[in-house]
Structures are given as C-alpha cells and as structure tokens.
Amino acid sequence: MGIRSSHSTKSSIDPLYAFDPEIELTLRRLRRTRNLIVINSRNSDSVIDSNHLYTDNSVACSNIFAEPGEMENNDRTLKELATLDVVYQPWCIQYPQLESAQTYELKSGLIHLLPKFHGLAGGDPHKHLKEFHVVCSTLRPQGISEDYIKMKPFPFSLDGAAKDWLYLQALLFNTWGDMKRTFLEKFFLASRIASIRKEICGIRKHTRETLHEYWERFNKLCATCLHHQINKQLLIQYFYEGLSMMDRSIIDAASGGALMDKTPAAARHLISNMASNTQQFGD
Structure with a gap:
C-alpha cells in the first residue's frame, strides 16, 4: 500500500516519456544541440555589445575632435551654411559732430560736380585737391565747418585704386587735415x-x-x-x-x-x- 502511494505521487509530478531503444544516442544529440544554442547566444551578445561600444566611441571621438563651429552648424541648413558671415571693416572717417540745429544733406548735384582721382601713376593729387576745394567752397552752407564739408563728399571724388585705398584704410580720420596729408603721402611719393x-x-x-x-x-x-x-x-x-x-x-x-x-x-x-x-x- 505504501509503495503504491509513493509511485502514484511521483507519476503526478514527472511526465512519462515513450520508450527510446537508443537512449544514449538521443542524449548525445540533445546535448550537442543545446551546446550550439548556448554558443550562438553568447556570440550574438558579444556582437551587440561590441557594436554598442563602437558606436559610443565613435560619437565620443567625433565630439572631441569636432570644432565648436561645426557642432553649432549641425542645426543650420545647407543654404545657411553656404552663406558666408561677412564682417565689415569699420569706416575710416569720423565726421565732426554738427550742432543740434544744423543739418547738412549731400546733394547729388554736388557729387556730379566733384573731380575724379583714380590713383594712377601719372595722376596729380595736388591738382585733384585744388579742384575738389573749388567745388566744395561754392556750395558751403553757413555755419558748417570746413572739416565736415570736405570729409563728407571726399570719398565720392575717388575711384579705382584711390577708392580701394580709402575703403581699406586702417587709420581713423578725425580731421580734414589728417585725411589730406595721408592722401598725399600715399599718392605723391618722395x-x-x-x-x-x-x-x-x-x-x-x-x-x-x-x-x-x-x-x-x-x-x-x-x-x-x-x-x-x-x-x-x-x-x-x-x-x-x-x-x-x-x-x-x-x-x-x-x-x-x-x-x-x-x-x-x-x-x-x-x-x-x-x-x-x-x-x-x-x-
């Protein structure tokens, strides 16, 4: 009675398998299959980990060697990246301050009357300054200083190499005398x-x-x-x-x-x- 009860309890826990006359061969085949599954699983995990590590390292390296400007450019469009940021050189003429009640407008008629100096080898800068003085003196408003009257239209009297010289000038002109002297030093050599x-x-x-x-x-x-x-x-x-x-x-x-x-x-x-x-x- 006791033995039957014990056998009945074990049968309810472990399932019964069909009789296998080649049990040892089947066991070796199952072990070999299990080993292949384990090996493949380990290789797969290794590839995933190595790929993840490579990706992290690549990102880290790109962040280290990337210029600050390149990192900022990541959010800019191709059109924006193709457009250069232009930094203009400050204007070299500082015009004298006018009184609050004074106004001066550079008329187009005056600009057309101005002589032109091109900065060529045979040009006469003294003659240009004389002709420039004549034009400015005929249209000088009352109360406006000579410095302002001449410094304002002088850039319009230059062309070619002379205009390039003025626009690339690093000095800051505060008076007409400084501008005239520098002009003569440039175009009237020793x-x-x-x-x-x-x-x-x-x-x-x-x-x-x-x-x-x-x-x-x-x-x-x-x-x-x-x-x-x-x-x-x-x-x-x-x-x-x-x-x-x-x-x-x-x-x-x-x-x-x-x-x-x-x-x-x-x-x-x-x-x-x-x-x-x-x-x-x-x-």
Whole structure:
C-alpha cells in the first residue's frame, strides 16, 4: 500500500516519456544541440555589445575632435551654411559732430560736380585737391565747418585704386587735415618730390618758347609740388638762369639795372608783367 502511494505521487509530478531503444544516442544529440544554442547566444551578445561600444566611441571621438563651429552648424541648413558671415571693416572717417540745429544733406548735384582721382601713376593729387576745394567752397552752407564739408563728399571724388585705398584704410580720420596729408603721402611719393625739385632747379626756356609760355610752364611745375621746399629767392634765380642771354638782358634792362637787385616779390611781379605783355603783343 505504501509503495503504491509513493509511485502514484511521483507519476503526478514527472511526465512519462515513450520508450527510446537508443537512449544514449538521443542524449548525445540533445546535448550537442543545446551546446550550439548556448554558443550562438553568447556570440550574438558579444556582437551587440561590441557594436554598442563602437558606436559610443565613435560619437565620443567625433565630439572631441569636432570644432565648436561645426557642432553649432549641425542645426543650420545647407543654404545657411553656404552663406558666408561677412564682417565689415569699420569706416575710416569720423565726421565732426554738427550742432543740434544744423543739418547738412549731400546733394547729388554736388557729387556730379566733384573731380575724379583714380590713383594712377601719372595722376596729380595736388591738382585733384585744388579742384575738389573749388567745388566744395561754392556750395558751403553757413555755419558748417570746413572739416565736415570736405570729409563728407571726399570719398565720392575717388575711384579705382584711390577708392580701394580709402575703403581699406586702417587709420581713423578725425580731421580734414589728417585725411589730406595721408592722401598725399600715399599718392605723391618722395621720389616724385625729388624728381620735381630737380626739374625746377634745372628748368630751361625752349628755343621757340615765348617768355609767357616759359613763365606759365614754370609756375605749373611748381604747383605740382607745393611742398618742394624751395624758397622764393631760389625759385626766381632758377627761372632767371634758365633764360637765354638775350632774355636776361631784356629783363635786367626792364628792372633798371639787374633783376638780382630786386626783392623776390618785386622780381616776380616784374617777370609776371613782362610775360603778360608778351602774351598780349608778342615778343
């Protein structure tokens, strides 16, 4: 009775399998299948972990070596990335302050009247400044300073290389004097000053040139370099030495003896009058 009860209890817990005449072969086959499943499972987990680690490392490396600007550009569109950020250089002219009651409008008519300086090798910056001064002085409103009147339209009188020079200027101009001096230093080189000084010192009257034409040529040459640093006495002397012997004798006779006995101002006045007479009545 006790044995039957124990057998009945075990049967209710463990299921009964069909009889297998090759139980050992079946057992080896089941073990081999189980081992393959375990190996494949481990390999799969290893691949997943390695991929996850590679992804994390790639992200970390890209974050380390990425420039700050590149990280910020991640949210920008291709069109926005293709558009360059332009940083403009500050304007080099600081205009004088006007009084509260003062106003000044740069008229288009004034701009059209302005001379143009291109910054070419043969350009005359002194002549340009003179012509620029004439235009500005004719349209100067009452009460407006000269600095403001000239600094405001001056950029419109430049073109080509001269305009590039102004727009790329690193200095800050506060006065018209500073701007004019820097302009002349740029476009009227020291070598040109030396060349003009040499030409003034060695000037000669041409064979078929009248006294008036010679006097005009001499004055124009001096005007091309206002800071030639040759005093008035030497200027008259260089002009006189460039005359022929006959012309010198005529001028000496007109001066009442010798031109060199007169003051520079008186000598200049005499030569100017004689040149005007030559223009009016000929030699």
